[in-house]
Amino acid sequence: MWPYLIRRILAVIPVLLVVSIIVFLMLRLTPGDPASNIAGDAATTEDIAKLRVQLGLEEPLPVQFAIYIKNLLRGDFGESFYYKRSVISMIGDSVEPTLSLALFTIVIACVIAVPFGTLAAFKQGSWLDRIVMGFSVVGFSVPVFVIGYVLIYIFSVKLDWFPVQGYQNLSEGIAGWAYRLILPSLALSVIFIALIARMTRTSVLEVLNEDYIRTAKAKGLSQTRVLLKHALRNAAVPIVTVIGIAIAILMSGVVVTESVFVIPGLGSLTLDAIQGRDYPTVQALIILFSVVYVMINLFIDLLYTLLDPRIRY
Amino acid sequence: MATETQGPELSEPILTVENLTLALPKNADRRFAVNDVTFTVLPGEVVCLVGESGSGKSVIAFAIMGLLAKALTVESGTINLSGENLLQCDEKRLRTLRCTRMGMIFQEPMTALNPVMTCGEQIDEVLLEHTELGAGERTKKVLSMIAEVSLPEPERMYRSYPHQLSGGQRQRIMIAMALILEPDLLIADEPTTALDVTTQAQILHLIKELQSVRNTGVLFITHDFGVVAELADKVAVLKQGELVEMDKTNRVLSDPQHPYTRMLITSVPKHEPPVKEPIASDAPVILKTEGMNKRYVSRTFTFGKTEVAAASDISIEIRKGETLGIVGESGSGKSTVARCITRLIDVSKGKILLTGTDIAQAPQRDLHSMRRKVQIIFQDPYRSLNPRRTVGQSIVEGPMNYGKSRQEALKDAKELMNLVQLSPDVLDRYPHQFSGGQRQRICIARALAMEPDLLVADEAVSALDVSVQKQVLELLAQVRDRMQLAMLFITHDLRVAAQVCDTVAVMSEGVVVELASAKELFSNPKHEYTKALFKAAPGRDFKFAEFTT
CATH class of the missing domain: 1.10.3720.10 (MetI-like)
Structure with missing residues (x-):
């Protein structure tokens, strides 16, 4: 029973890894830009570009992914782009x-x-x-x-x-x-x-x-x-x-x-x-x-x- | 043995079934499941209801218990249990009577117990339902009852779930459950049919013992005349719902009056092998195994690996025209041997020489030509034919796979149907349109269509009624002689082995303990296990009537 349980719980790790890769890629490969969403209709192209740099979206994909995984491993899910609050606390609410x-x-x-x-x-x-x-x-x-x-x-x-x-x-x-x-x-x-x-x-x-x-x-x-x-x-x-x-x-x-x-x-x-x-x-x-x-x-x-x-x- | 006690004759019957007629639903193949049946069971008496499948014997039992399937209706008659007509009792009254006045045990101890409740709880339930006893008293009574059916360690048995016990132990639990409130009547519906012969002997002994101590009347349903000879005071023979003969056991078995009873009794295979021509010593060897082994290895996360030897060091030989029987109880490894030889499972070690070529470790792709040479007939003819294909399609499929044209294969199939004594016109019918015996004939024809050298029959007649069994056995012998086949015959039934085999190997716990010619083995068994098997066979000492039909 216990070996089984440990094995099953360990099996969660690869599942989560695959899920995080898929969700990361899906978000970035589908059209739509968070920066232009946040900046709103009145924003200029420069504003948006500045925002993209701020949000870390200008980095190459592998670099973004490395940062994302590094944070994940520390249990840090990051901050919401909009509310500037920790995602964890938003989910908690x-x-x-x-x-x-x-x-x-x-x-x-x-x-x-x-x-x-x-x-x-x-x-x-x-x-x-x-x-x-x-x-x-x-x-x-x-x-x-x-x-x-x-x-x-x-x-x-x-x-x-x-x-x-x-x-x-x-x-x-x-x-x-x-x-x-x-x-x-x-x-x-x-x-x-x-x-x-x-x-x-x-x-x-x-x-x-x-x-x-x-x-x-x-x-x-x-x-x-x-x-x-x-x-x-x-x-x-x-x-x-x-x-x-x-x-x-x-x-x-x-x-x-x-x-x-x-x-x-x-x-x-x-x-x-x-x-x-x-x-x-x-x-x-x-x-x-x-x-x-x-x-x-x-x-x-x-x-x-x-x-x-x-x-x- | 049938004994005549002086008691029963004088007392009132506990069960009187009078002119009982039960109607089948309208579209059935006959009108009545049971037609005008009358019999009685006295206290302390064992009455056997004997008949083939479909004779209505179980239906009578269920009618008594009030557990008749909804499709069946009582047309007329009465069932009196100590003066009370059960057919007029309401559901509530019947519930009160069950287990207190009439108990029942069933054929399959595997499935008759609830798998998710402990055995103790299941017996305890009877007391909970029918008595006012407190929890402590109930437990005590259950434990003493478990001890009474001769189960070891009653406390452990109480806590065990059914799957943790053997078949025989489960049947003992069933008996404990049925008898704990000392009912006047015990109905036993083929309670030993699913058990091995040695276990069967023990269970029959137990029933006999408990029954005579408690003076319980027993209605025992069976298809096996050996069991009848062992146990019954009185026998009632049923044919298609009608009672054709009823009398004292001795009389019915030694001097049957009705032709149907005679037919049944002559169909029971004898313990003595018939006299046969010996196989020529220069006949070519078709199959020879040398030190064949099959081990099952299971690896677990924590405990490393465990090994089970399903068959060890099997060395057998079958010549052209010879039948080798492998006899053994469940778990003895006899089916493992058959599956290894046919390469349905992989062999761990040793050689299998099929007409001289070692196929033991041959890779799957090389087995194509070997598959034609070895054909197998399985136990259950109901499940070994594809229900969605006509029997013709099933028969021609194999030969066509090996390059025969459809016309040719069909022509051969028609001849084979003649050989197995079925009409060639029925090739375009589906399996469900045939009876069990006919289906087994079709399975034989299907196997023969491949023109094999070796025919493996794995319990091929075990699911059949005795009269049908006899015919199929005769057919197999005929086919073997005509086509000069080598045959490997796997069976648990000594009597069947005695009838068809030239040589018999007795297996126990994966090992061949004795290998001898049938004549030698049955007249002079050497190994202890073989002797024990012979001793356990029911009705062995009984002298059945013999006819020259």
Whole structure:
């Protein structure tokens, strides 16, 4: 187990190296100039050239890259071209809303999807099963922003139950924090409910045909116990895998949801940074996202060993 | 052995199945899964339900437990468990009865236990559901039950997950689970079919022992007349859902009345090899291995490498027209030998001489011509034919690969179909349109189409019913004699080996422990392991009825 863990954590290093090279090159090889963006419409060519020198963009690419990697290795992600603040502190400020949104979304998705998926499998072919499957198809096909605006229209504009947009920090009170998160999380979770419910149904259906389910029934166990204790736990590995994938996909969903609901999180930060060609910020964000990706995967793999005693590393 | 105790005759039956008829769904190949079946099980009595696949024997068991598949419906009849009609019980009542009054064990101990729960927890669940005992008392009772099914170190067994135990140990856990509340009736659905013969003997012994101590009535489902002879007081023979014969075991086995029972009993391969012409000593040697070895090496991050010898120092020889049998239990290395010889896996050391050429270390690209000479027939005819190709396509593919024209290959395929006693007209059908026995015939035809020198049959008849098994064995012998093939016959079944092999190698733990002519080996086994295998074979001492059909 420990050797495995160490190996997996060490494997993060080459991944990050490749990611940093790709993101560095992609930013510099795509058209658009941060200097002219910052300088604004009224700037002269000299102004822009001066700014480019200031930002270190006049150096040859290999030199820029060497500086970038050197700083990275010291844990220095640099300063934002715009705000002249350390990128790390900017990310730190935006982490809370995004983390809250992601957590809320995934909890809502699991709490709804897993029981309904299980029930749909148990009552295969029933009206409940059909509704769950129907919802799955719709949930998959409708984009997040459409769901977001529809929810805003119904629950905020028409019914006036929820605010139209905005975010409240956790430090200002948990009730307000949760209240403002419900609508965006709901919008974002629809696709994940669809995904997880479908996977749960398939997985449980498969397990329900296994011999040990028949054994459990032959022992005279109640249906609830057969379903929860025997079926669901055995079906868990694929379900957990898909939840892991969901968390990974979530990050792209967050960008859209945050702009629909005007939440000042990492998604908004990423969007602004890319539009403004704020190289250091984009680089740091992408590296952060890939670390999160890799860690989620590792966590899921470790979770397998808890769920299934046959899996050992 | 079937013994007649004085007790059972006097007492009331615990199970009475009367005129039970179960209907199959409309599009099935027959109307009833079970038709008008009547029998009883007395306390302390072992009743065997015998029949081939599809005879409805398992369906009856599930009907009793109330676990019938939804597609099957009860048409008429009653199932009385100590006076209570189970067919009229609701789900809740049935749940209460399961494990308290009727317990069941299944065929596959591998899959019948929940892989993510410890064995102890799984037994404990029964007590949790059906008794008011506290946690401490339950654990104590589970541990004593584990000890009672003769498992070593009950505490460790309690904590173990199913995959950490052997097949036999898992079946013991199942038995502990089924019997912990001392039900009146134990239903055993082929509980030893998936086990090795020595393990089978132990499990049969255990069931017999626990059953007589507790006076449990047992409904034992099997296809194996050896097991019947070993265990049953009474036998009921089922054919296509109908009960054709039922009586005391002794009577049915020594003097069967119904033609179907007679057919089944004559199909059971005998322990004594038939008298055969010896192979001419100057017949050319087709296959010879010298000191063949197969080791599996696994390297781990921390512990360096571990080595497992799957087969060591195998030296065998097969002549033209000869059949060499390799007999052994699971894990003995017999399939490893077959795979090495066919070069499906790489050999670690030693020589494999195929018609004089050493192919042991030949690189893959040089094996092309050798592949034609060696053909293999696998155990499961359901999975060894591509379901999306017609059997004709499957048969002609090989010869065409070796340069035959389609017309020629098809012409040969038609002749081969005649040889394996199938109509040449069915070449354009798909595998699912055939029965298991027919599919195995097709597999044989496919192998023969390559005109091989050596035919390797890896458990080729193990998945078949006895009557079909007999036919396929006869076909194999016929083909071998007519085409003068050398045959390597891998099997776990001593009786089958006795019937087809000229020479038999007994394998245990990767080593050939005894190699002798079939006649010699079966009449005078020398090695301890061979003797133990013979002793474990169920029904060996029983004198079955013999017919001259």
